[in-house]
Amino acid sequence: MEGPRKVKIKKMMVERHIPFTEKKCLQCGKSFMGMKIQQYCSKACARKASYWRNPAAYRESRLKSYRKQKESRKNEQKICPDR
Numbered sequence: 575m576e577g578p579r580k581v582k583i584k585k586m587m588v589e590r591h592i593p594f595t596e597k598k599c600l601q602c603g604k605s606f607m608g609m610k611i612q613q614y615c616s617k618a619c620a621r622k623a624s625y626w627r628n629p630a631a632y633r634e635s636r637l638k639s640y641r642k643q644k645e646s647r648k649n650e651q652k653i654c655p656d657r
């Protein structure tokens with residue numbers, strides 16, 4: 575007679591070996607060690623690069639969010655007007 579088999583669960587950590595290569599940042603030109611797909615030395619550089627790819631659209635979205643803020647402030651004033 576055989577009872578139900580006990581199942582042993584073992585957690586395994588998968589070790590990944592990602593080759594780092596010396597790269598040059600597309601934004602500031604600094605050399606750094608990074609993954610193959612990495613193009614910038616830091617998040618700041620990646621952000622800057624995305625800005626320069628389309629500055630007009632970036633400014634437009636900033637302006638929109640600014641207007642939205644202004645609009646919501648106006649609404650607040652309607653609810654509680656200045657004394």
Ligand SMILES: [Zn+2]
Pocket residue numbers: 599600601602603604614615616619
């Ligand atoms: Zn950089």
